[in-house]
Amino acid sequence: MITAVMPTYGRKDVVFERGEGCHLYAADGRRFLDFTSGIAVNALGHCHPYLVKALAEQGAKLWHTSNLFRIGNGERLAERLVANSFADTLFFCNSGAEAIEGGIKLIRKYQYVNGKPKRYKLICFSAAFHGRSLNALAATGNEKYLEGFGPANPGYKHAPLNNANVVRDMIDDEVAGILVEPIQGEGGIRSATPEFLRTLRAICDEFGLLLFFDEIHTGFGRTGKLWGYEWSGVKPDVAAIAKGMGSGFPVGAFMATEAAAKGMVPGTHGSTYGGNPLATGVANAVLDVILQPGFVDGVHERGLYLTRGLEALVAKHRHAFDEVRGRGFLQGLRCVVPSGEMVDRLMSLGMLVVGAGENVIRVFPPLIADKATLDEGLAILDKAAASFATKAA
Numbered sequence: 001m002i003t004a005v006m007p008t009y010g011r012k013d014v015v016f017e018r019g020e021g022c023h024l025y026a027a028d029g030r031r032f033l034d035f036t037s038g039i040a041v042n043a044l045g046h047c048h049p050y051l052v053k054a055l056a057e058q059g060a061k062l063w064h065t066s067n068l069f070r071i072g073n074g075e076r077l078a079e080r081l082v083a084n085s086f087a088d089t090l091f092f093c094n095s096g097a098e099a100i101e102g103g104i105k106l107i108r109k110y111q112y113v114n115g116k117p118k119r120y121k122l123i124c125f126s127a128a129f130h131g132r133s134l135n136a137l138a139a140t141g142n143e144k145y146l147e148g149f150g151p152a153n154p155g156y157k158h159a160p161l162n163n164a165n166v167v168r169d170m171i172d173d174e175v176a177g178i179l180v181e182p183i184q185g186e187g188g189i190r191s192a193t194p195e196f197l198r199t200l201r202a203i204c205d206e207f208g209l210l211l212f213f214d215e216i217h218t219g220f221g222r223t224g225k226l227w228g229y230e231w232s233g234v235k236p237d238v239a240a241i242a243k244g245m246g247s248g249f250p251v252g253a254f255m256a257t258e259a260a261a262k263g264m265v266p267g268t269h270g271s272t273y274g275g276n277p278l279a280t281g282v283a284n285a286v287l288d289v290i291l292q293p294g295f296v297d298g299v300h301e302r303g304l305y306l307t308r309g310l311e312a313l314v315a316k317h318r319h320a321f322d323e324v325r326g327r328g329f330l331q332g333l334r335c336v337v338p339s340g341e342m343v344d345r346l347m348s349l350g351m352l353v354v355g356a357g358e359n360v361i362r363v364f365p366p367l368i369a370d371k372a373t374l375d376e377g378l379a380i381l382d383k384a385a386a387s388f389a390t391k392a393a
Ligand SMILES: *Cc1c(COP(=O)(O)O)cnc(C)c1O
Pocket: 095, 096, 097, 098, 100, 129, 130, 131, 132, 181, 185, 186, 214, 215, 216, 217, 242, 243
């Protein structure tokens, strides 16, 4: 018999009852170190007192009014995000996929209002992940996720990551823009090189295309800078953000330069919930913490510490791990043993991580994790890796 919750996920058999900082507590009494951060969502960990207070206060005042009216919290949040990014303007939505959809619409409209209505295609990359709605899925291009859902929506071509020549060869009079993750998450923590991103910028400028960065999991300090693109110095025309933005409260946005947003006039896009007072109230509180002087630099610094710790584990346990990827608190360990088994072993030892492509496990501590918490994680990873050696012997 089908479960009441549609069975589209392969879930671990645990129900969490309570979260506090970097730890989760299960209904059966087990305690876990949470290095999934809800897949790069719980930026400030679980039930951060400042966020709990902001949520409760806004919850007692006003939740939702619709976008028929001005929303003070949203205007303030937008102004702060604009002041702290490449963007001049943004549109609020509720998830990553919606942010991608909106960005795609913006790019197509930009070409249309600039007299290039035939341009609607995006160049995307192999092993990308952009979400599960039909266009985000077509942009993702993963055959497994697309199977059985009819023909993929038209307008997406895929090039290998970090090969600018292939991208250049794909450009024709129907290409409108390029969509890329500064660091691919789902794909296995694969980084676009700064040089590649600089070349994409140059290609976009040369051909009148818009450069669209998917910053959904690289944004909000996760890589040790506020935005992932800052590592390359390359600024996009459009970016999608979500995940860490609400630290667990569903909220997202697509951001753009004024020039790129030229066609987004009244009536061109909308969302019932998007940017409501509750969501943007919480997101403002998240930003209060993340924008504190030294907060993101602290993630960078502790990220280096984490990298060194993970590299030491690779050197010690060659039978289990063979590579560290990523930066900041967005890191991956490529496994020699099946990554799914590593995830399960870690869970049995009280630590939660999430798998990714290329047999990688993602190590995503909440951004508030201090060195002692990172050490706790490294010690469990050490124990898990050692347990595979024992089994092999
Ligand atoms: C999670 C993710 C998405 C999709 O976000 P949803 O909120 O699940 O729709 C898109 N792109 C990237 C890079 C992501 O990590």
